[in-house]
Amino acid sequence: MNYILLLGATSDMAFATAKEFAKRGWGLLLAARNQEQLAVLKTDLEARYEVPVYALPFEARQFSSHEAFLAGLPHQPLVTALFFGYLGDQQKAQDDWQESSRIIEANYTGAVSILNLVARQYEQQKQGAIIGVSSVAGERGRKSNYLYGSAKAGLTAYLSGLRNRLQASGVPVITIKPGFVATRMTEHLNLPKPLTASPRQVAEAIYKAYQKKKNVVYVLPVWRLIMQNIRMIPEPVFKKMNL
Numbered sequence: 001m002n003y004i005l006l007l008g009a010t011s012d013m014a015f016a017t018a019k020e021f022a023k024r025g026w027g028l029l030l031a032a033r034n035q036e037q038l039a040v041l042k043t044d045l046e047a048r049y050e051v052p053v054y055a056l057p058f059e060a061r062q063f064s065s066h067e068a069f070l071a072g073l074p075h076q077p078l079v080t081a082l083f084f085g086y087l088g089d090q091q092k093a094q095d096d097w098q099e100s101s102r103i104i105e106a107n108y109t110g111a112v113s114i115l116n117l118v119a120r121q122y123e124q125q126k127q128g129a130i131i132g133v134s135s136v137a138g139e140r141g142r143k144s145n146y147l148y149g150s151a152k153a154g155l156t157a158y159l160s161g162l163r164n165r166l167q168a169s170g171v172p173v174i175t176i177k178p179g180f181v182a183t184r185m186t187e188h189l190n191l192p193k194p195l196t197a198s199p200r201q202v203a204e205a206i207y208k209a210y211q212k213k214k215n216v217v218y219v220l221p222v223w224r225l226i227m228q229n230i231r232m233i234p235e236p237v238f239k240k241m242n243l
Contacts, residue, residue, distance in 0.1 A: 001051075003027040005077035007058060007114060008084025010037045012183040013133060016203035017081060022049040024207075029077055031058035031069070032084075060084045060110030061102075070117050079210065080118045081131040082111055085152075093147045100147055107151035112158055119162055122171045129213075130166075131174045131206060132159045136218075139227045142243040163215060172213040178202050179223040195222065 004021045006014045009030035018028050022045055030045075030053065032038050038055040045053045054074055059065060086106035093099040115130060122128030137145055138152030156175060163173035180189075180196040197219045205219045218224045233241075 001025070001027050001075075002078045003029055003075045004079040004081060005029040005031060005073070007031050007080065007082045008060065010034050010041065011083045011085075012199040013178065013181060013202045014081070014083040015041055016199035017083070017206050018045060019048065020203040020207045021079075022051050022053075025051060027052045027054075027075060029054050029056060029073060029075065031056045033057070033059055060114070061105045063110065063113040066114045067117055070114075070121070078127070079129045079131065080115070080122075081133075081206065082115065083133050084110065085133070085135075086148075087145075088148055090143075090145050090147055103147045104151050107148060108154040108158070111155050115158075115162065119166060119171075123166055123169045126169045127171070129172045129174065129210060130159075130162065131176060131210065133176045133178065133202075134159065136177050136179050136223055136227050140230055140238070144243060172210075172215075174206075174209045174214055175216045176202070176206055176209065176219065177217065177223065178205075178219045179226075181219075195220065195226075 004026050006018055006029065008014055009018065010032040018030065018041070022028055028045060028051060030038055030042060035055065035057055042053045042055040056069070056073070058069055084106065086103055088103035089099060093103055111132065115132070118130060122130065132155060134156045135149070135152040137149040138154070138156045141149050159173055159175045166173055178197055180191045181202060182191065182196050182198055202219050205217055209217045
């Protein structure tokens with residue numbers, strides 16, 4: 001049986017992705033910090049699908065624990081999918097290094113720490129796939145969320161470099177850019193419905209991308225055009241915009 005490791009498994013997008021793989025017979029390795037919430041998801045998934053489901057404690061920001069975490073997995077995952085992240089408070093982070101650090105570590109440093117180890121293993125065995133959920137926020141810095149955006153920009157560049165490195169080993173590295181997604185993390189935001197994907201849409205895009213070994217996927221194609229236009233705005237104009 002094939003297994004998928006979902007890092008940050010308590011997120012709405014991860015849970016939807018777990019269902020997408022489980023209904024096709026994949027075993028699930030659910031990894032997250034919140035063990036109570038993880039136990040609820042495990043019970044739900046076991047009731048829905050006849051596949052093995054494991055709930056595993058994982059701390060994205062405890063970098064020194066990552067090697068032992070991977071070594072202790074009950075099964076070797078064929079796919080590792082990274083979902084964890086932290087939107088944070090931009091205004092607070094501008095004056096509070098602890099908040100800035102949490103944003104950077106949760107969205108970038110923690111991802112590099114765990115995926116470096118996964119990449120080494122997949123490269124050695126010449127088998128596996130890495131899926132990283134990044135963000136369109138990383139394509140150009142905006143004053144409303146540039147700390148989060150800069151961390152996601154780092155993640156996008158990291159995944160790009162990893163993809164370049166691992167292609168010779170036959171290990172696909174897939175970058176997912178969901179755009180706006182209706183999740184618990186964004187429920188306080190007034191998101192435009194035509195530009196907002198559901199967790200299920202993200203999950204379906206992820207599974208399709210894995211099947212076709214895609215490189216970079218915008219869950220809603222309109223975001224590719226939007227970001228292309230945003231990148232073309234001259235900097236003297238862009239810096240005066242209220243974004």
